Amino acid sequence: MKFGYTIAYVPDVPASLEFFERAFGLQRRFLHESEMYGELETGGTALAFASHGLAEMNFSGGHVAADTSTRPLGIEIGLVTSDVHAAHARAVAAGASELAAPKARPWGQVVSYVRCPDGLLVELCSPMDA
Numbered sequence: 186m187k188f189g190y191t192i193a194y195v196p197d198v199p200a201s202l203e204f205f206e207r208a209f210g211l212q213r214r215f216l217h218e219s220e221m222y223g224e225l226e227t228g229g230t231a232l233a234f235a236s237h238g239l240a241e242m243n244f245s246g247g248h249v250a251a252d253t254s255t256r257p258l259g260i261e262i263g264l265v266t267s268d269v270h271a272a273h274a275r276a277v278a279a280g281a282s283e284l285a286a287p288k289a290r291p292w293g294q295v296v297s298y299v300r301c302p303d304g305l306l307v308e309l310c311s312p313m314d315a
Contacts, residue, residue: 188230189230189231190224190230190231190232190233191230191231191232191233191262192233192234192235193232193233193234193235193251193262193303193305194234194235194236194237194239194240194248194250194251195234195235195236195237195251195252195303195304195305196236196237196250196252196303197236197303198216198220198221198222198223198234198235198236199216199220199223200302200303201223201234201301201303201305202216202223202225202234204279204280204281204301204302204303205225205232205301206225207279208275208276208279208280208281208299208301209264209272209275209276209307210275211225211226211227211232212225212226213225213226214226214231220236221235221236221238221239222234222235222236222239232262234303237250250304251303251304251305251306252302252303252304253304254304257284257300257304257305257306258304258305258306260306261298261306261307261308262305262306262307262308263307263308263310264307264308264309264310265310265311265312266309266310266311267311267312269287269295269296269297269309269310269311270287270295270297272297272309273286273287273297273299273309276299276307276309277299280301280302281299281300281301281302281307282299282300283297283298283299284298284299284300284306285297285298287309292313293313294310294311294312294313295310295311296308296309296310296311297309297310
């Protein structure tokens, strides 16, 4: 078994791709011509976005949409950076909501949390060996 990708269901795939490009400096890998699916270049494992319409096609019982939930979902996207303070400020300037400002943790990491306009929760953290 190998972890292949994470797909986040969002209201507007191109908008989510553009936000992640602006806020976190990630590069777009792919956007399907239907604009219902797209991926970001993140290394060995892709971070992908699919439309709520695609989710409705895949899950007959429905799904919880992060953008309409008043609280963040119980899952996060973790992005590792050597400068959490700068990354956090960039994300907030791009339109993310601050949930927790950068803070040094007892195990040696600096960690912060933001919520993206599409409702996704992102942890920004320094490498464990930092």
